[in-house]
Amino acid sequence: MEATIQQIEAVLDANVRPALAEHHGNVMIHSLEDHILKVRLTGKCSGCPAAHSTNEELITAEIRTAFPSILDVILIEEINPELTLMAHKILNHQI
Template sequence: MAVVNDIKEKMEALMDAEIRPRLWGHQGNIVIQSITDGVVHLQMSGRCSGCPSALTVTGECIREKILAAFPQIQTVIFNCVSEDLLQQARNILRRSDSAGSI
């Protein structure tokens, strides 16, 4: 676990130095959700979360930086759906389930 925490701290430093300042310029951000078995899960937030180029051009640049800086990471996964959006969908589904059972 200490190794994962060390990698996460170093990855956060990379994000703060090289990635987040560019995203902040577009009112966006990035969060490291988890690092497990050589796989890092990232979540784009702010205006970047809904932007198609955030996952294509920007996402590829982020992926390249992480893979170059951390040889122990083999895969970078961008989780596109924010927890807020998932919760909104759950609320809508609950309302429609309730309406159908009356």
């Protein structure tokens, strides 16, 4: 059975988001292509040192259990553009 974004969202809502909300975080689906789900952690979970463990032990475990057709769940990590700008200003002694 082919997983749909709506079905995955339902599993995230039921089994993943409540745990992330306890840490003031969330997970957003970035894409689903060729049986690979890409997700992004948001809120306080974004950039957390435990983000990879959260992805493997919680998100991937729940998604792969519900949808064996999903081959992998990849965590997309991005640096907040505001933090990058702040770092440049500090390095250039503008702050």
